[in-house]
Amino acid sequence: MNKxxxxxxxxxxxxxTCRVSEQLSLAPDYYLLSLEAPELARAASPGExxxxxxxxxxxxxxxxxxxxxxxxRSKGQVDILYQVRGxxxxxxxxxxxxxxxxxxxxxxxxxxxxxxxxxxLLIGAGVGVAPLLFLASELAARQWKLVIxxxxxxxxxxxxxxxxxxxxxxxxxxxxxxVGMQGTILDLAANELENSTFxxxxxxxxxxxxxGVQELSRQKGxxxxxxxxxxxxCGVGACVGCVCQGADGSYLKVCQDGPxxxxxxxxxxx
Amino acid sequence: xxxxxxxxAGITMKNPVMSASGTFGSxxxxxxxxxxxxxxxxxxKGLTKEPTAGNKPPxxxxxxxxxLNAVGxxxxxxxxxxxELLPGMLEFGVPVIANIAGRTKDDFVFMAERFSxxxxxxxxxxxxxxxxxxGGMALGTVxxxxxxxxxxVVQGTxxxxxxxxxxxxxxxxxxxxxxxxxxxxxxxxxxxxxxxxIDVDERKPVLxxxxxxxxxxxxxxxxxxxxxxxSQAVDLPVIGMGGIANGTDALxxxxxxxxxxxxxxxxxxxxxxxxxxIDQIDxxxxxxxxxxxxxxxGAAWKGNNGRR
Numbered sequence: 377m378n379k380x381x382x383x384x385x386x387x388x389x390x391x392x393t394c395r396v397s398e399q400l401s402l403a404p405d406y407y408l409l410s411l412e413a414p415e416l417a418r419a420a421s422p423g424e425x426x427x428x429x430x431x432x433x434x435x436x437x438x439x440x441x442x443x444x445x446x447x448x449r450s451k452g453q454v455d456i457l458y459q460v461r462g463x464x465x466x467x468x469x470x471x472x473x474x475x476x477x478x479x480x481x482x483x484x485x486x487x488x489x490x491x492x493x494x495x496x497l498l499i500g501a502g503v504g505v506a507p508l509l510f511l512a513s514e515l516a517a518r519q520w521k522l523v524i525x526x527x528x529x530x531x532x533x534x535x536x537x538x539x540x541x542x543x544x545x546x547x548x549x550x551x552x553x554x555v556g557m558q559g560t561i562l563d564l565a566a567n568e569l570e571n572s573t574f575x576x577x578x579x580x581x582x583x584x585x586x587x588g589v590q591e592l593s594r595q596k597g598x599x600x601x602x603x604x605x606x607x608x609x610c611g612v613g614a615c616v617g618c619v620c621q622g623a624d625g626s627y628l629k630v631c632q633d634g635p636x637x638x639x640x641x642x643x644x645x646x
Numbered sequence: 647x648x649x650x651x652x653x654x655a656g657i658t659m660k661n662p663v664m665s666a667s668g669t670f671g672s673x674x675x676x677x678x679x680x681x682x683x684x685x686x687x688x689x690x691k692g693l694t695k696e697p698t699a700g701n702k703p704p705x706x707x708x709x710x711x712x713x714l715n716a717v718g719x720x721x722x723x724x725x726x727x728x729x730e731l732l733p734g735m736l737e738f739g740v741p742v743i744a745n746i747a748g749r750t751k752d753d754f755v756f757m758a759e760r761f762s763x764x765x766x767x768x769x770x771x772x773x774x775x776x777x778x779x780x781g782g783m784a785l786g787t788v789x790x791x792x793x794x795x796x797x798x799v800v801q802g803t804x805x806x807x808x809x810x811x812x813x814x815x816x817x818x819x820x821x822x823x824x825x826x827x828x829x830x831x832x833x834x835x836x837x838x839x840x841x842x843x844i845d846v847d848e849r850k851p852v853l854x855x856x857x858x859x860x861x862x863x864x865x866x867x868x869x870x871x872x873x874x875x876x877s878q879a880v881d882l883p884v885i886g887m888g889g890i891a892n893g894t895d896a897l898x899x900x901x902x903x904x905x906x907x908x909x910x911x912x913x914x915x916x917x918x919x920x921x922x923x924i925d926q927i928d929x930x931x932x933x934x935x936x937x938x939x940x941x942x943x944g945a946a947w948k949g950n951n952g953r954r
Contacts, residue, residue: 389678390678390679429916434711434712434862434864434891435711436708437709437710437713437863437911437915438915606703607706607708608706609706609715609911609914610671610913610914612671612675612676612679614669614675614676614913615668615671615715615717615914616668616691616705616717617715617717618705619700619703619705625699626699627699627700627703632675
């Protein structure tokens with residue numbers, strides 16, 4: 377089908393019912409969900425997401441947007457790394473191998489991977505590291521040199537550091553100092569940018585972290601891309617429920633114009 | 647083979663399932679997800695004369711079996727819509743109905759005229775949006791005011807005029823009768839119900855707009871009741887909507903008196919909802935030996951329950 381009726385930049389998501397191949401608890405409230413989703417694995421790019429059904433019947437009526445953590449195209453597998461934040465994600469965390477899960481994807485505008493290879497700084501706060509593994513694998517395959525910063529309150533929140541080490545140098549910060557540098561992800565990022573230079577920053581995390589990254593990007597004159605997290609209804613740009621403020625004051629659709637924006641494109645209000 | 651065709655107000659649809667305004671973009675967003683040309687008709691997002699920025703986020707909040715929204719009619723304005731989005735929408739080859747939302751009566755008249763000869767099959771007057779400060783529901787809760795808008799629009803256009811009514815009134819039949827007298831060709835029932843959710847940790851409303859419109863399966867019985875009441879009181883075709891998520895839901899509305907139905911929030915729960923609903927209506931009719939779907943319209947209140 378893929379009929380865009382003359383409108384450009386329209387994604388071609390599909391609706392799929394995927395089988396859960398495995399679900400692992402990484403730490404309290406953090407889960408790694410593996411799905412048999414060959415079409416999604418094939419079509420997805422780093423920074424894109426899927427809308428997952430997260431309840432029975434009409435419970436948790438809206439689907440949850442989940443960034444794509446990693447794909448294995450040869451196995452047709454898609455991994456989702458997420459944090460339990462409410463009823464929907466709690467329901468999702470109870471899914472087991474063999475369960476079927478409807479999802480819509482891939483969706484959104486992801487990270488820019490197509491430019492010339494360079495040195496990249498990846499900044500992921502908490503579960504914000506989720507889309508950065510797929511990104512790191514894609515950039516590493518394109519000969520980028522990567523430093524990957526992971527931050528959390530404590531060691532338990534540093535998710536799958538070993539997986540990231542395959543693609544670059546991993547540095548961590550925890551607020552309680554239980555692993556890595558004691559401090560916030562922004563402290564760690566400021567240190568790193570003090571000592572080295574980069575061609576590009578890629579980030580995902582909470583609003584305060586993204587605002588900090590935006591500021592660092594401006595100070596250092598290094599372009600940055602930020603992935604925003606927002607409640608959504610349709611996920612495809614139809615309902616205009618998930619907006620953020622654009623630099624020109626107009627509202628941008630997080631699901632369609634984003635979730636990845638360049639740092640200068642958005643104003644990050646509370 | 648059941649005949650699912652619907653003829654109302656000069657519009658012909660191959661089946662009774664339309665998209666509800668504001669939930670389906672311009673259809674293009676779903677073009678890779680399912681065959682949009684299977685829809686009976688498409689209804690545009692609410693359009694205003696000038697571009698409208700919409701409300702500050704958060705704009706949506708999930709509720710039991712539904713959601714609240716306070717989008718505030720964000721849209722690029724009628725000119726940009728006609729130039730850039732309407733052509734793609736028309737390409738699906740199904741009737742397109744333009745939902746217009748004026749701040750004033752003059753806005754409505756202007757937009758109705760603007761849509762002449764653009765290819766749209768009809769107009770849906772949005773005098774029921776709960777999320778804007780001027781126009782919207784303010785024009786649609788007092789029978790005389792609503793009738794005044796409808797009268798002015800009908801005089802200035804040859805297009806069929808469908809009026810979308812709010813359920814947030816004491817007696818929806820009074821409004822329906824008033825807009826029928828003013829010359830409306832059909833009615834859409836219902837727009838969203840005004841509601842609110844409070845975040846108890848923050849101790850404030852979740853939506854920046856404080857209140858929003860409630861939609862989804864939670865409101866379906868309210869919509870069915872409105873269609874039941876209005877279709878018996880007023881001699882106009884009715885499009886039923888509000889919480890339709892499967893074929894049975896759609897048939898409830900049809901039996902309550904709706905000639906056609908619209909699917910909205912269900913797209914968020916299941917993007918394939920509309921096509922499943924078309925198939926389920928067809929299956930029901932085949933199983934029940936219904937030759938023409940229109941025989942079921944109002945079956946719940948007609949003599950012999952629509953049986954021949």
